[in-house]
Amino acid sequence: MFTLSEENYLKAIYHLQTISRKGISTNSIAKKLKTKASSVTDMIKKLADKKVLVYKKYQGVTLTDLGNQIATGVIRKHRLWEVFLVDKLNFSWDEVHDVAEQLEHIKSPKLINELDAFLGFPKTDPHGDPIPDKDGEFQKIEKRLLSTIEPSQLGVCIGVKDSSSEFLKYLDKYQISLGQQIKVISKEPFDDSLTILIHDKEITISQKIANNIYIQS
Amino acid sequence: MFTLSEENYLKAIYHLQTISRKGISTNSIAKKLKTKASSVTDMIKKLADKKVLVYKKYQGVTLTDLGNQIATGVIRKHRLWEVFLVDKLNFSWDEVHDVAEQLEHIKSPKLINELDAFLGFPKTDPHGDPIPDKDGEFQKIEKRLLSTIEPSQLGVCIGVKDSSSEFLKYLDKYQISLGQQIKVISKEPFDDSLTILIHDKEITISQKIANNIYIQS
DNA sequence: TTAATTTTTTAGATAAGACTAAAAATATTT
DNA sequence: AAATATTTTTAGTCTTATCTAAAAAATTAA
Incomplete structure (x- = not known):
């Protein structure tokens, strides 16, 4: 133990x-x-x-293999609890981290497997990160950083690299959420900031922001 | 803290x-x-x-008042988690205790209040024990031990004094559960064992068992 | 009301997990 | 390659929560 x-x-x-x-x-x-x-x-x-x-x-x-197994077990629990908090208890994606950090250490195989079933065997958590299954397996999702997308290209936001509350609140402010379509309008060569089209509005975001948003294109 | x-x-x-x-x-x-x-x-x-x-x-x-407040807060959490486990995750009443002992220490007021709402503000846990509300208040339920009921009287099982897995499994075996109607047929004076009518069947239980079942009559 | 018993407290030790400060090993510069 | 800087380890300390053994207080019995 x-x-x-x-x-x-x-x-x-x-x-x-x-x-x-x-x-x-x-x-x-x-x-x-x-x-x-x-x-x-x-x-x-x-x-x-x-x-x-x-x-x-x-x-x-x-x-070791055993070490990886235990680590993915904890990560599985963390991410399942995050889904629970968002889907069932009205938490927003910037509020779940600290609570999930506590819940991930609860020891009960039955609890976590029943929770998994109760949530409908989700494949990703509220930040787009994959949830390992019972056996610790999870598929890698094809994803690129928004900062690597060329102007005039289109993509869908499928995850975030930084899951800090500060960053997620910033995204909320600009209504950037998972599943959201984003089109890159232009890239400023001087500071690599991006002008993007989202919700039919053009906004400009810094490279630092674009470096923390995952896109599927 | x-x-x-x-x-x-x-x-x-x-x-x-x-x-x-x-x-x-x-x-x-x-x-x-x-x-x-x-x-x-x-x-x-x-x-x-x-x-x-x-x-x-x-x-x-x-x-002190503060001490009572903290204690009832922990008990509130314990009992709400027990309801969650039974109502949502298919746990039986004899499986919830150890997991709830862990979950009761999770610190997040939002979590527990949202959980309360999610469960429909339950008033009692799976063993019939009252759940304190947000402010630590809970009403005492009128209850008597089955062992104090006189022959030919009727009652409904509304709780258990002993919540150990062993005792609860015993009750399961005889299909004694919360809400179950029980009629006392006779009491054996020698050992105070009871013959009761439950599910249209007569069974005999020891005084020790009758001393751990709460009845509303 | 002494004497015996039980309960409670004190004193000292241990283990986990963290820390500071200093020593040892490794990396990086010049 | 030697000097400097950085990283890592060791040694010793601290806190929390436990324990055993012994001392002190309270309770019960004779």
Whole structure:
């Protein structure tokens, strides 16, 4: 059995691995979890003992199959609870994160599988992220960053890279939501800001914003 | 803010107070929480510092208004989650306890109030226990133990005193559930066992069983 | 009202998970 | 390649919540 803290480390390492694919450094874990490198060293030793990751001093860590399994299990729970909060309890997509961070640690296989069925076996969470199934499997969704779309091209918003409340509230303000059609009108070469057509209105967004919106085109 | 452990102590003390109404002894808390008296002493000192209970050495403890408020808040959460599990996720009444013990510590006022609304503001949980409302208020339900009913009298099962899985499975076996009409046929003077009519069948139950079934008559 | 028993508290220890500060190893510059 | 900077680890401390063993207080019995 894994503690809340151990689960959070595994989840963090898992997410870091989806970005870099190499051995995950102590420092990057510390940054992600807002803790200190020395605390990370302590914990990864413990996790190595538990066979969920491979650790060699100064070399960073890699999750084992068991580690990946536990991490995706926690992510499955997190995302299913997010769907529950939005679909059933009137939460908006910028309000779900903190509560899901708590709920993801509830231990009960029956609970999570029944919840999955109750929600109709959703494939993605309210931010467009895929939900692993019972066996930890989930298909990659074809997606590109809005910032990579060329002017005059069309796409549909299918996810966000940054799920912070601040960013999501910004999107709400401009009525940018999942499933929303977006057409790129023009790109400003100086700062790479984009003028886009959405809801029949033209708005201009910075590159930073465009870098955090996933599009299917 | 209160830790999981602190919340469990408050809940335990609250439940003990509903039985005895006097100062709650260190030992009784230890027994209820399956911990040691010395651990209880440590914790109640901390809780006294936090103004949720009044403690004088060797005198037992009493919850303050704040302490009662926090305890009923946790109980509200526990019971609402139990309703959710049974009504929405196909749990049976003997499966909900352990999961609700975890869920009751999730911190989010919006979550619990939306859940309450989603469930249709239930007044009782799957074991017949009353659910405190937003303000911690709940009405006492008029109830008697089945063991106090005289032969030839009729009643409806409205709750159980013991919510353990073992006891509830026993009740399932004899198809005794909430809302079930029960008629007492006779009482055996030797061991106070009862013969009752339920589902048009006569069955005999021990006094111990009858002492854990609440009846409205 | 002493004596024996039980309950409660204190003192000291342990484990988990975090921290700071310093040492050791690795990376990066020049 | 040596010097500098960065990263990682170690060592030691802290807090929370537990425990055991012993001391102190309260209760019960003789």
